[in-house]
Amino acid sequence: MLEIRNVHKTFNLGTINEKHALNGVNLKLDEGDFVTVIGGNGAGKSTMLNAVAGTWPVDDGAILIDGVDVTGLPEFKRASFLGRVFQDPMTGTTATMQIDENLALAARRGQKRGLRWGITKAEKEHFHELLKELDLGLEDRMTSKVGLLSGGQRQAVTLLMASLQKPKVLLLDEHTAALDPKTASKVLALTDKIITENHLTAMMVTHNMRDAIAHGNRLIMMNNGKVILNISGEEKKRLTVEDLLLKFEEVSGEEFASDKALLG
Amino acid sequence: MKKATKFASVVLAAALTLSLAGCGSSDAGTNSTQSSGNTSGKTYTIGICQLVQHEALDAATQGFKDALTDKLGDNVKFDEQNAAGDASTCSTICTTFATNNYDLILGNATAALQAATAATDTIPVLGTSITDYATALDVSDWTGTTGKNISGTTDLAPLDQQAKCIAELFPDAKNVGILYCSSEPNSIYQSTTITKYLKDEGYTVKEYTFSDSNDVASVTQSACDNSDVIYIPTDNTAASCTEAINNVASPAKVPIFAGEEGIAKGCGVATLSISYYDLGYTTGEMAYDILVNGKDISTMEVQSAPKFTKEYIADRADALGITIPDGYEELKAD
Amino acid sequence: MFLINYFSSLNPLAFTNALPGNIAQGLIWGIMALGVYITFRLLDFADLTVDGSFATGGAVTVMMTVKGYNIWVALLCACIAGLLAGLCTGLLHTKLGIPPILAGILTQIALYSINLNIMDRHANQALSVDKYSLILSSRNLTSAIVIGLLFAAVLIIVLYWYFGTEQGSAIRATGCNPAMSRAQGINIDNMKLIGLSISNAIVALSGGLLAQYSGFADVNMGRGGIVIGLAAVIIGEVLGDAILGKRMDFKGRLIFVVIGGIIYYIVIGIVLWLKMPSDDLKLFTAIIVAIFLAVPYLKGKSKSSFAKAGKRAAAMLAGRSATAYGDVDAKNKEEK
Numbered sequence: 001m002l003e004i005r006n007v008h009k010t011f012n013l014g015t016i017n018e019k020h021a022l023n024g025v026n027l028k029l030d031e032g033d034f035v036t037v038i039g040g041n042g043a044g045k046s047t048m049l050n051a052v053a054g055t056w057p058v059d060d061g062a063i064l065i066d067g068v069d070v071t072g073l074p075e076f077k078r079a080s081f082l083g084r085v086f087q088d089p090m091t092g093t094t095a096t097m098q099i100d101e102n103l104a105l106a107a108r109r110g111q112k113r114g115l116r117w118g119i120t121k122a123e124k125e126h127f128h129e130l131l132k133e134l135d136l137g138l139e140d141r142m143t144s145k146v147g148l149l150s151g152g153q154r155q156a157v158t159l160l161m162a163s164l165q166k167p168k169v170l171l172l173d174e175h176t177a178a179l180d181p182k183t184a185s186k187v188l189a190l191t192d193k194i195i196t197e198n199h200l201t202a203m204m205v206t207h208n209m210r211d212a213i214a215h216g217n218r219l220i221m222m223n224n225g226k227v228i229l230n231i232s233g234e235e236k237k238r239l240t241v242e243d244l245l246l247k248f249e250e251v252s253g254e255e256f257a258s259d260k261a262l263l264g
Numbered sequence: 265m266k267k268a269t270k271f272a273s274v275v276l277a278a279a280l281t282l283s284l285a286g287c288g289s290s291d292a293g294t295n296s297t298q299s300s301g302n303t304s305g306k307t308y309t310i311g312i313c314q315l316v317q318h319e320a321l322d323a324a325t326q327g328f329k330d331a332l333t334d335k336l337g338d339n340v341k342f343d344e345q346n347a348a349g350d351a352s353t354c355s356t357i358c359t360t361f362a363t364n365n366y367d368l369i370l371g372n373a374t375a376a377l378q379a380a381t382a383a384t385d386t387i388p389v390l391g392t393s394i395t396d397y398a399t400a401l402d403v404s405d406w407t408g409t410t411g412k413n414i415s416g417t418t419d420l421a422p423l424d425q426q427a428k429c430i431a432e433l434f435p436d437a438k439n440v441g442i443l444y445c446s447s448e449p450n451s452i453y454q455s456t457t458i459t460k461y462l463k464d465e466g467y468t469v470k471e472y473t474f475s476d477s478n479d480v481a482s483v484t485q486s487a488c489d490n491s492d493v494i495y496i497p498t499d500n501t502a503a504s505c506t507e508a509i510n511n512v513a514s515p516a517k518v519p520i521f522a523g524e525e526g527i528a529k530g531c532g533v534a535t536l537s538i539s540y541y542d543l544g545y546t547t548g549e550m551a552y553d554i555l556v557n558g559k560d561i562s563t564m565e566v567q568s569a570p571k572f573t574k575e576y577i578a579d580r581a582d583a584l585g586i587t588i589p590d591g592y593e594e595l596k597a598d
Numbered sequence: 599m600f601l602i603n604y605f606s607s608l609n610p611l612a613f614t615n616a617l618p619g620n621i622a623q624g625l626i627w628g629i630m631a632l633g634v635y636i637t638f639r640l641l642d643f644a645d646l647t648v649d650g651s652f653a654t655g656g657a658v659t660v661m662m663t664v665k666g667y668n669i670w671v672a673l674l675c676a677c678i679a680g681l682l683a684g685l686c687t688g689l690l691h692t693k694l695g696i697p698p699i700l701a702g703i704l705t706q707i708a709l710y711s712i713n714l715n716i717m718d719r720h721a722n723q724a725l726s727v728d729k730y731s732l733i734l735s736s737r738n739l740t741s742a743i744v745i746g747l748l749f750a751a752v753l754i755i756v757l758y759w760y761f762g763t764e765q766g767s768a769i770r771a772t773g774c775n776p777a778m779s780r781a782q783g784i785n786i787d788n789m790k791l792i793g794l795s796i797s798n799a800i801v802a803l804s805g806g807l808l809a810q811y812s813g814f815a816d817v818n819m820g821r822g823g824i825v826i827g828l829a830a831v832i833i834g835e836v837l838g839d840a841i842l843g844k845r846m847d848f849k850g851r852l853i854f855v856v857i858g859g860i861i862y863y864i865v866i867g868i869v870l871w872l873k874m875p876s877d878d879l880k881l882f883t884a885i886i887v888a889i890f891l892a893v894p895y896l897k898g899k900s901k902s903s904f905a906k907a908g909k910r911a912a913a914m915l916a917g918r919s920a921t922a923y924g925d926v927d928a929k930n931k932e933e934k
Contacts, residue, residue: 096770
């Protein structure tokens with residue numbers, strides 16, 4: 001479904017801040033795969049997601065979604081293949097627009113936006129049902145501005161938006177990192193539910209090793225802009241945090257330097 | 265809490281308006297209208313809309329008021345407004361004059377006259393400090409009268425006489441450069457007209473135009489390089505940049521003949537000048553004829569200033585070695 | 599003495615007489631403010647093109663009418679000219695990467711020359727209501743107000759509809775959250791181009807109306823227009839929020855933008871009526887706009903925890919010895 005072939009990306013080339021963020025990343029996702037991505041700070045996790053999303057062009061390599069080479073497509077054109085949820089709850093939704101308007105925008109992802117009315121009656125009813133399933137009471141506040149919602153509520157709405165038009169790949173970029181632990185676990189549960197119900201292919205970046213182990217059918221670890229570990233199937237089910245730390249040291253030759261990952 | 269905020273914002277808005285009012289009241293005395301006396305006869309109210317604060321325009325307004333006060337004493341009231349150079353404000357001022365149904369409106373400068381004529385077709389409108397009525401009012405077949413509720417005075421000194429002055433001052437010159445701002449219709453009109461007269465005097469004439477005050481110096485330079493004498497018409501942009509023009513023309517030793525006194529003072533050697541005070545005074549007399557003598561404004565011809573004076577700047581004439589013939593009065597440079 | 603003279607010189611009747619003119623002119627500028635609202639509020643793009651495109655609208659309307667075209671045709675062409683001006687700013691920004699303010703200034707400066715050329719190199723061109731059949735004129739204020747209202751009403755309805763459509767919603771989303779918009783497959787460059795074009799078309803329309811109203815087009819007629827437009831938008835918002843509160847919706851906002859324009863011109867009327875020095879008018883306008891723009895920011899700042907924590911820290915430092923530092927830090931952490 002998704003194929004990343006030998007992708008390279010260097011930021012601030014030729015300056016003192018030069019950074020080789022992606023150093024030949026190779027990854028292949030089959031339909032229905034749910035991959036969790038872990039790695040230290042600056043390992044290239046989010047950069048890889050942004051490369052897939054097309055936030056900027058990559059220096060080398062190719063990205064294929066469902067067999068289509070999207071390497072040369074700008075971000076807004078790739079959007080028709082992708083659902084995205086961001087780390088910052090502010091990023092995924094439009095604060096000054098109503099909840100239903102946000103959903104309606106997402107429902108037209110990848111379609112031509114013409115002069116038809118921005119939201120239909122049927123859609124409103126549909127959204128009402130979907131919001132009801134979230135069980136956050138949002139179905140009664142459909143005309144509220146999204147800016148009035150809490151971070152967790154906004155991430156829930158963003159998840160819903162990402163799945164309205166079934167994406168080829170769902171990209172989750174540390175989407176629970178900015179939430180308190182209780183809300184985070186609620187949003188994660190919702191993530192699982194949406195992915196399972198819609199049979200989505202997904203990639204989730206997280207700082208939290210336990211979450212990375214508990215969710216999805218595959219796990220990859222990144223370091224210095226490369227995929228250094230790729231675990232799936234039964235092997236993943238038996239993984240523990242200690243295993244992961246050991247593997248990290250084994251493969252990279254350094255200690256896993258993130259308190260957050262240990263504590264989480 | 266919410267209510268308090270709402271209330272506060274309304275109060276804030278009101279306070280702002282009031283503070284604006286407060287700012288103005290301190291110097292309002294200088295602007296206040298003359299209070300009406302109790303002598304016999306009707307009291308006339310006249311609205312004066314002046315485009316911008318400017319020496320010449322101020323003098324014209326003063327002359328206009330003096331003429332009417334001389335004749336009517338306390339029986340005339342003036343509502344004097346200045347648009348601070350904003351053409352759109354002229355409309356605001358003149359529509360107010362019209363809705364107040366004043367007896368007469370004076371439009372001092374082109375935009376003020378245009379705004380006044382747009383606002384009313386019944387109240388008599390007089391213009392002053394206007395060079396070319398045909399352009400200002402968009403009349404194609406100009407006969408000297410408008411046939412409407414509009415008349416006034418022009419600040420144009422007769423261009424044929426100006427050409428004659430140039431001929432008598434600079435008999436040996438060959439090339440005359442005309443320097444003006446390309447966006448001023450008044451200047452374009454004067455330039456084309458005087459070009460004819462100058463050619464009749466045997467000169468080669470070339471136009472040098474700038475589009476705003478930023479290119480004045482460079483355009484003046486090229487005019488100086490290619491001309492023996494430069495002529496500047498009554499051009500507002502040139503009038504505000506005389507220093508810049510002088511800084512180029514004076515080292516280049518090229519004499520400038522100016523279309524009006526202000527420019528002559530700033531950078532010229534000589535001019536055929538009118539007094540804007542006299543021009544305003546003449547306009548005031550026209551107003552008196554309309555208001556008291558019942559003259560029909562639509563048949564009144566646009567008038568020129570009552571007299572023209574040949575003037576020269578002694579310092580500059582000496583420096584350039586120009587002999588000034590008889591009949592020129594000395595004018596002090598700025 | 600001065601004061602007595604001053605107040606006796608003020609005629610309350612003169613003020614009420616001035617009202618119709620102020621309302622008519624305010625309506626025209628209110629229409630212009632609708633254009634400014636689209637870029638400034640919906641697109642989050644401080645577009646300075648309007649100073650130029652307003653005069654373009656006036657110039658095209660006047661010149662075409664003088665050349666014998668029907669006034670409605672002239673006004674339509676004015677809109678198209680404004681649309682192109684907005685498109686130009688948009689292309690400078692999206693295709694050439696020039697920052698919004700600079701892109702607007704560049705187009706505005708270019709328009710000065712273009713406007714002069716449109717007006718046959720005249721800085722000022724008369725348009726007499728006696729010679730041409732105009733849509734409105736300051737000659738007949740009642741009809742000017744009615745026609746101004748009609749134009750404003752039609753525009754508000756059209757804008758309300760348009761920004762409710764899929765495309766209009768996409769423009770609104772672009773202005774508020776470009777990252778989200780891209781992620782939803784919205785071509786934000788195109789949305790900016792469309793928004794700027796519509797905005798400047800409306801501004802040019804209003805310029806065309808004002809030229810008819812005042813009987814002339816002037817190359818400087820748009821100078822400071824952005825500030826008047828902003829003043830109208832902001833006065834309208836403050837007033838609308840105060841009156842309607844939570845019930846202020848998109849329709850209400852558009853209506854109050856036009857009302858903001860009218861109020862602005864009534865204030866100008868008051869200033870002139872009080873015989874204040876009109877030279878300072880622009881300064882006052884700038885101050886009013888600056889204050890109204892600053893209020894929401896300052897309100898937000900006084901509520902932020904930084905300010906509160908800072909105050910508490912200052913109070914503690916004043917009250918206790920320097921050992922209180924640790925205490926303050928602990929409290930700040932709690933706050934987070």
